[in-house]
Amino acid sequence: MVILGSTGSIGRQAADVIARMAGRLRAVGLAAGRDGARLLEQVRRLRPEVVALEDPEAGRRWQPVLEREGVRVLVGPGSAEVLATWPGARRVLSAITGAAGLRPTLAALEAGRDVALANKESLVAAGSLVTRLAAARGARLLPVDSEHSALFQCLQGRRPEEVERLILTASGGPFRGWSREALARVTPAEAVRHPNWSMGAKISVDSATLMNKGLEVIEAHWLFGLPADRIAVVIHPQSIVHGLVELVDGAAVAVLARPDMRQPIQYALCYPERGPRLVERLDLAAAGMLTFEEPDTGTFPCLALAYQALQAGGTAPAVLNAANEEAVAAFLAGKLPFPGIAETVAAVLDRHRPQPVTGLDDVLEADAWARAEARALLAGAWEAGRAE
Structure with a gap:
């Protein structure tokens, strides 16, 4: 490979x-x-x-x-x-x-x-x-994402008509429970320290804003063919339950594993076979209580923005992604406060009129437009910050 x-x-x-x-x-x-x-x-x-x-x-x-x-x-x-x-x-x-x-x-x-x-x-x-x-x-x-790997594993051998909805879990990131006022003081060093996973800087920031889960909702739509209203997100701070498939008879099937990316990576590389154990065994007694809660989209609006882009369709998700990449880069460079990531993405999405995607050029044009719009907004924010 x-x-x-x-x-x-x-x-x-x-x-x-x-x-x-x-x-x-x-x-x-x-x-x-x-x-x-x-x-x-x-x-x-x-x-x-x-x-x-x-x-x-x-x-x-x-x-x-x-x-x-x-x-x-x-x-x-x-x-x-x-x-x-x-x-x-x-x-x-x-x-x-x-x-x-x-x-x-x-x-x-x-x-x-x-x-x-x-x-x-x-x-x-x-x-x-x-x-x-x-x-x-x-x-x-x-x-390969742990959540989509979990859904993929749960769906093996199941007919589409058996599936009611998909449920993605999210740890909530390092700032779960924080107020909007506290988030304004977040530093890049704090944002990249994920409580459960070892990941790169960009995806760690996306996890902290809940944009990563929003992107995963869009990804799940394309991987599994379900509409936005049949893909849910639940906060699960322990990161033991990685994904659930709710069936039409009320049962739910889930994959539980330690938060170690080597397991879903191995599954994707070996599929349809399973490889030998490379990760530590899951000890549920040691894991203790598993908790779940609704995401706070008021404090962390990026998840709602992703649903908005998916429902708008066409080039909107490409614009969402490009604007987010630019905003996260600015935050990591110390040029944008943490809440400014969602604000920038929302502003760019608001200015965009989605177009159908008929080929790669449509995606690339939307991507370039969104980056230019985001950079213009960010440049204005930097100038305002210096003036203050």
């Missing part, structure tokens, strides 16, 4: 799964952005045939070093797309963060590869394109 985004959080954990299942899984190729040092470590551990570095400067620096390890090196923009179609790779793990993962994901599906999808933005921004292409090429979309 090929790992796109091998040096990120999901990519590193996937590399660990593959290394520990060397008799059953093999990494043919690894694609990274610019982290040549970590890529070199992975090359020495996994011994792939080929690697890619999208950043040209990093590629020039690390190409000679990597080639001395006997691996072929692709460099520059588009190299991840080439790797996504590499001969001999039967499955592609798409774990590049953000909208940058869309083109490589589409390339893998166009080539008929099964895609283990950790890049939720591909489905958020271009769900209709991704799912149509997968169906046309006979390729499978295998969810």
Whole structure:
């Protein structure tokens, strides 16, 4: 298989799964952005045939070093797309963060590869394109997010008419129960400290705003074909129950596991088989009480914004995603207060008039428009802040 985004959080954990299942899984190729040092470590551990570095400067620096390890090196923009179609790779793990993962994901599906999808933005921004292409090429979309993996596992062997609704769980992030006034003082360092999961900075901030759960609602719509009003979210601080499928007779089926991404990664890489245990056994007695509560969309409006974008349809989800990426980047750079993330996304969505998605150009145009709008709003906020 090929790992796109091998040096990120999901990519590193996937590399660990593959290394520990060397008799059953093999990494043919690894694609990274610019982290040549970590890529070199992975090359020495996994011994792939080929690697890619999208950043040209990093590629020039690390190409000679990597080639001395006997691996072929692709460099520059588009190299991840080439790797996504590499001969001999039967499955592609798409774990590049953000909208940058869309083109490589589409390339893998166009080539008929099964895609283990950790890049939720591909489905958020271009769900209709991704799912149509997968169906046309006979390729499978295998969810990697723990929540979607749980739903996918619960749905195995079930007929669509048996399913009433899907329920995604959310930890609530590090600021569950905080007031809007307290959130105004949140720092980036606080926002990236997730209470249960080890994740990258962007997805950690999305978890803190509940935007991550909103993106997952949109992703679930495209993966499982249910409308927004049949996809619910419940806050579950312990992160033991990862997802539930409510059946028409009133029963609910759930997947429970420790909060360790290696389990859903392994399931997607090995599907339809199951691999050996790589994670600690779930001890329910030690876990103690499991609690659930409704999300506070008044304090954390990003979840409601995602539902709004899904119901609007067309290019609205792509705009939501792009505006959020720009706002999160500004927050992490110390140029936007935490509540400003939701405010920026809401303002951009309010200015957008959704258009039908007939091809990739429609998605890319909406993405570019939303980023420009968000940057203009953010620039105005920075100027106002300096004036004060």
